[in-house]
Amino acid sequence: MIKKIDHVGIAVNSVSSVKTMFKTLFHLEPAFEEVVEDQKVKVVGFRLGDTNLEFLEPTGPDSPIAKYLKKRGEGIHHLALGVDNIEETLERFQQNNLRLIDETPRQGAEGKLIAFVHPKSLFGILLELSQEKPE
Numbered sequence: 001m002i003k004k005i006d007h008v009g010i011a012v013n014s015v016s017s018v019k020t021m022f023k024t025l026f027h028l029e030p031a032f033e034e035v036v037e038d039q040k041v042k043v044v045g046f047r048l049g050d051t052n053l054e055f056l057e058p059t060g061p062d063s064p065i066a067k068y069l070k071k072r073g074e075g076i077h078h079l080a081l082g083v084d085n086i087e088e089t090l091e092r093f094q095q096n097n098l099r100l101i102d103e104t105p106r107q108g109a110e111g112k113l114i115a116f117v118h119p120k121s122l123f124g125i126l127l128e129l130s131q132e133k134p135e
């Protein structure tokens with residue numbers, strides 16, 4: 001059911017400085033760049049093998065990432081696991097009394113279906129479940 005680490009989400013003040021740094025250090029351009037309205041973030045993703053590094057910049061003061069940056073500063077925000085059936089995974093988590101932030105999946109970057117699980121349930125890790133967009 002868990003296929004891979006889909007991505008690691010990193011909260012930053014500015015994705016453009018990340019792009020500059022990746023270009024200088026690794027000669028790497030982003031694989032995608034988009035605004036996810038639902039989460040009020042600008043996402044810049046770098047493909048590293050089968051996993052992405054996703055840098056998240058808030059698009060407004062009410063973005064969850066803006067709140068995170070204010071409280072903790074820049075850094076690793078969440079870990080995303082790729083699963084093949086997100087609905088089924090959420091159901092199993094619920095049956096095992098894990099605290100879900102999203103009880104039903106919503107839209108993430110790259111057209112994926114995503115849902116967050118509360119860090120209190122998982123050793124302090126903010127976990128994102130992610131299912132690829134159906135072909």
Ligand code: ZN
Binds near residue numbers: 008009054078
């Ligand atoms: Zn994510």
